[in-house]
Amino acid sequence: MNALELLEQQHEEVKKLFAQYGKLPDHADARRSELFKKIADRLAAHTTIEELYFYPSTKSERTEDELREAVEEHLSAKRIIADLLEMEPDDEEFDAKMKVLQEQIEHHVEEEEEELFKKVRKLLSKEQLEDLGIQMEQEFETLMKGEPRRNIPAETDHAAPL
Template identity: 75%
Template sequence: MNALELLTRQHDEVKELFERYEKLPDHADARRRELFVMIADRLGAHTAIEEQFFYPAAKARDTEDLLREALEEHLSAKRIIADLLEMEPDDPEFDAKMMVLKEQVEHHVEEEEGDLFKKVRKLLSREALDDLGIQMELEFEDLMEAGPRRQVPEQTEHAAPL
């Protein structure tokens, strides 16, 4: 699977988890926590592989501004995740923060898939995208085993470097 296909699949998985979260009844706190943890882990690992592999590979004159914005969006999402990690699902602010996180992720995905991916397709060969996809998928799987949400609070001071 090439890098763009991998990232798109991960975007779709998180979108589906947010949709499942929104359908839960108010009193389903344990299930809300479980879905939040799934979302936070996937976003933690996803942002890590983008920052470590994809963004450096995609860096070029006409992508640099998009990448800097994407890194700031990652930082914003990480700060919300860090807040949510300290809260319980029955907290009145929990759902509000989850909805803000969802909206930010949707915006980020729209820009990435709509703008950045088009430029990356022109920048990188199919072989390069395939190789990158393999690296990213392996790293994602390794990160998921360790509960990547636990690392997010340590990543909230400033955006990752480009």
């Protein structure tokens, strides 16, 4: 799978998890906690592979502004996740923070898919995208064997370098 297809697939998976979370009844705290952990793990692993592999591989004069904004958006999302990791699902602010996280992720995904990915398609060959996708998918799978959300609090001081 090429890098763009992989990222789009992961975007869709998180979107579906947020939709499931939004449909939960107020008293379903165990299910809320479970869904939050799934979302946080996927976002943690996803941002890691973007920051380690995708962004550096796609950095150019044409993409630099979008990439700088993307790592700042990652930082903002990580800070919300770090807050949520310290809360319980029955906390009265938990759902509000989850909604803000969802909105930020939706905005980030929209900009990536509509702006950055178009530029990347012109920047990298199909072969380069395939090779990058393989590398990113392997790293993602490795990260998902653990609990990548646990790494988030240590990543909230500053945006990842480009």
